Amino acid sequence: MSKSYVVEVENLTKTFSGKEVIKQCDMHVTEGTIYGFLGANGAGKTTVFKLLSGLLTPTMGEVYVLGKEVSSQRHSILAEIGTLIETPLFYEHLSATENLKIHLAYMAKDHGDIASVLSKVGLPHTGAQPVSEFSLGMRQRLAIARAIIHQPRLLILDEPVNGLDPVGIREMRELFLDLVINEQMTILISSHILSEMEQVADEIGVIVDGQIIEEVPLSSIQQQFPNGLEPYFFDLMSGGK
The missing domain is CATH 3.40.50.300 (P-loop containing nucleotide triphosphate hydrolases)
Structure with a gap:
């Protein structure tokens, strides 16, 4: 290599x-x-x-x-590494923030500036809104946020x-x-x-x-x-x- x-x-x-x-x-x-x-x-x-x-x-x-x-x-x-491959899947009943927290835990990362990353991808004020209510574009933005939140x-x-x-x-x-x-x-x-x-x-x-x-x-x-x-x-x- x-x-x-x-x-x-x-x-x-x-x-x-x-x-x-x-x-x-x-x-x-x-x-x-x-x-x-x-x-x-x-x-x-x-x-x-x-x-x-x-x-x-x-x-x-x-x-x-x-x-x-x-x-x-x-x-x-x-x-x-961070990936976005095919249609992204989320915990639909949870918010964007909660989905990112779960991803950080899965990656064994004890830190991640979730608010900053959501702002970077254009989802700064989604609050407690469940992902099930997100548009296609919002879901794609969240998928990108999830790919970068753990700083790969x-x-x-x-x-x-x-x-x-x-x-x-x-x-x-x-x-x-x-x-x-x-x-x-x-x-x-x-x-x-x-x-x-x-x-x-x-x-x-x-x-x-x-x-x-x-x-x-x-x-x-x-x-x-x-x-x-x-x-x-x-x-x-x-x-x-």
Whole structure:
């Protein structure tokens, strides 16, 4: 495991019912950066995230997160990562604050500035309101709050701005950049909103049919494709590279 990589994956393969859904993937996420993970629906992004988080076990290959092998050291990694993968689940009858308190206890963290984090994600005055009354956008904000409340070193975020309006998307963009710059987090993020990826990502990884086919600095893409990520992405999808 290279010291500069927070995530390092070699020859990662995952098979379900005899079918390879992740195929010999290599991935490298540099410490202190935002890695934008792109791919069409069904390409394997969420499965990769679950493998990195220890929610799934690889069929083959090596997965290192924060210098530790995930399959054998998952429990020692958990408190150092924050995740938002698929639809977030909460204790519906409890408030946002109570949900975050439970998460901190689960992570064995005896501190966490819940009020500050709720303010950062745009939920400063939810009080005793139960999560069952939250809108889709509010639930997504709470999921992001839960991912960062224990101050992880690595965030793994699968479509984190789903359900947010344009104002909310901009607020989360600013939050992600702040977390990297001021709280020394590293972020691995997937999104279908390519324009958002252009504004936050340092590196881009692209997965096609279960295989990561390219990892490249965003600056290199911008030099070759001055009109942005969209022409780059569709060029890859069409086999142009």
